[in-house]
Amino acid sequence: MNCEIWQDKLDAFVDLELPAAELRDFQSHLRGCAACSAEAVARQRLKSQTRLAGQRFSPSAEFEKRMLGAKPTKARWNWLPALATAAAAIIFVAGFTMFQQRARGHELVSQLVDQHVATMASVNPVDVVSNDSHNVKPWFQGKVPFSVDMPNLDGSQFTLVGGKVSYVQQNPAAQLVFAVRQHRISVFVMRETSETARLGEDAGPSRRVGFNTQSWTEDGLRYFAISDVNPNDVRELCERLKRQG
Amino acid sequence: MRLEAADRVRAGVEAGSSFEELATPLLKPLYNFARWLSHNDHEAEDLVQESFAKALKSFSSFQQGTNFRAWMFRILRNTFLTSRSKSLVHVSIEEEGEEMLLPPDPQTPESILLNSGLHERIQVALGRLPVHFREVLLLCDVEEMRYQDIADTMGLPIGTVMSRISRARRLLRGMLAEDELRVAR
Numbered sequence: 001m002n003c004e005i006w007q008d009k010l011d012a013f014v015d016l017e018l019p020a021a022e023l024r025d026f027q028s029h030l031r032g033c034a035a036c037s038a039e040a041v042a043r044q045r046l047k048s049q050t051r052l053a054g055q056r057f058s059p060s061a062e063f064e065k066r067m068l069g070a071k072p073t074k075a076r077w078n079w080l081p082a083l084a085t086a087a088a089a090i091i092f093v094a095g096f097t098m099f100q101q102r103a104r105g106h107e108l109v110s111q112l113v114d115q116h117v118a119t120m121a122s123v124n125p126v127d128v129v130s131n132d133s134h135n136v137k138p139w140f141q142g143k144v145p146f147s148v149d150m151p152n153l154d155g156s157q158f159t160l161v162g163g164k165v166s167y168v169q170q171n172p173a174a175q176l177v178f179a180v181r182q183h184r185i186s187v188f189v190m191r192e193t194s195e196t197a198r199l200g201e202d203a204g205p206s207r208r209v210g211f212n213t214q215s216w217t218e219d220g221l222r223y224f225a226i227s228d229v230n231p232n233d234v235r236e237l238c239e240r241l242k243r244q245g
Numbered sequence: 246m247r248l249e250a251a252d253r254v255r256a257g258v259e260a261g262s263s264f265e266e267l268a269t270p271l272l273k274p275l276y277n278f279a280r281w282l283s284h285n286d287h288e289a290e291d292l293v294q295e296s297f298a299k300a301l302k303s304f305s306s307f308q309q310g311t312n313f314r315a316w317m318f319r320i321l322r323n324t325f326l327t328s329r330s331k332s333l334v335h336v337s338i339e340e341e342g343e344e345m346l347l348p349p350d351p352q353t354p355e356s357i358l359l360n361s362g363l364h365e366r367i368q369v370a371l372g373r374l375p376v377h378f379r380e381v382l383l384l385c386d387v388e389e390m391r392y393q394d395i396a397d398t399m400g401l402p403i404g405t406v407m408s409r410i411s412r413a414r415r416l417l418r419g420m421l422a423e424d425e426l427r428v429a430r
Contacts, residue, residue, distance in 0.1 A: 011411045017392050047386050053367035054387030057280035063290050067272055
């Protein structure tokens with residue numbers, strides 16, 4: 001393996017800026033190169049940690065109120081004349097709140113994408129390695145605060161690769177990894193919270209940063225599937241998971 | 246490659262949107278960016294306030310459908326640079342001599358990342374980074390801007406952005422590794 005040609009592309013990889021063709025080649029290289037895999041995981045983790053650490057400062061309530069509040073009476077804030085009436089202020093605040101909720105939803109998606117990418121780049125992507133659901137399901141007992149239902153994969157093109165415990169928004173989540181042909185699909189299972197609820201209702205597969213994702217809720221649990229495989233395969237695996245739930 | 250649709254939402258770039266609709270969601274990220282650049286609460290508030298005023302004044306010339314978020318960050322960055330150029334404290338935003346700052350590659354990046362207190366240590370290291378490295382990491386990693394948007398924000402070729410991101414991360418990791426060694430002693 002010639003790692004030199006990939007060293008300069010590691011940052012573009014973790015930033016999801018590699019063109020599709022190069023991404024495929026690089027992922028192929030990662031599967032056979034422990035050194036590059038470790039480096040990719042380290043950079044991915046540093047990027048994730050930097051994102052969290054970098055969101056450090058918030059404007060003071062007073063400043064935010066001056067900028068966004070319903071009483072823009074100070075002359076220097078007269079750029080918000082629309083907020084001069086209470087009705088406009090209510091609409092404005094409601095819109096702002098909705099945007100914040102959407103933005104937080106995107107943050108969660110970014111976090112899940114990062115975890116999937118880090119898992120794919122890892123030499124040891126899962127902690128329990130088994131294609132037998134009877135081994136993987138009990139492995140999660142005591143590690144996550146819910147039971148992880150496994151899909152029936154009989155007669156399908158999917159195989160179970162294994163699982164691991166991930167942390168999403170500081171809460172434990174089961175990450176199941178499936179294989180279909182040369183592709184991998186991560187399915188995160190976690191308790192539904194107000195944060196995960198922002199992922200929304202099941203709307204079928206959608207395209208995010210080059211991956212196909214699908215998310216839904218069932219019995220108080222949130223499911224999030226992500227893969228670079230085509231959306232039909234993602235949908236089929238999700239349907240199998242739903243049937244089992 | 247990135248969140249094309251989501252970026253549009255985050256940027257609020259929809260035809261016919263008002264300035265308030267587009268700018269308001271950016272208040273917190275712009276303040277965070279300004280605070281990291283200036284290291285000062287009041288200066289950060291002034292930067293954000295002045296940037297909003299400038300943006301509103303120029304909003305008629307803003308091309309709807311382009312990246313409003315990058316445009317706002319560019320205005321704030323330029324406002325910061327202008328404010329510093331007027332002050333006695335000169336802040337170099339150039340890359341001249343930056344190679345001198347780069348430590349050798351850390352040998353054990355995993356050990357850095359697995360240690361406790363990483364969150365706080367990254368914040369300290371970020372604050373110590375030269376401003377031209379700090380800003381590019383904030384835009385790339387915290388704001389999750391695409392390389393092209395960062396290039397637009399900073400007025401740099403995309404190749405320069407990529408190399409600066411790489412150098413910034415190398416420097417950050419070097420700082421964390423040095424910190425790790427210092428704690429271990």
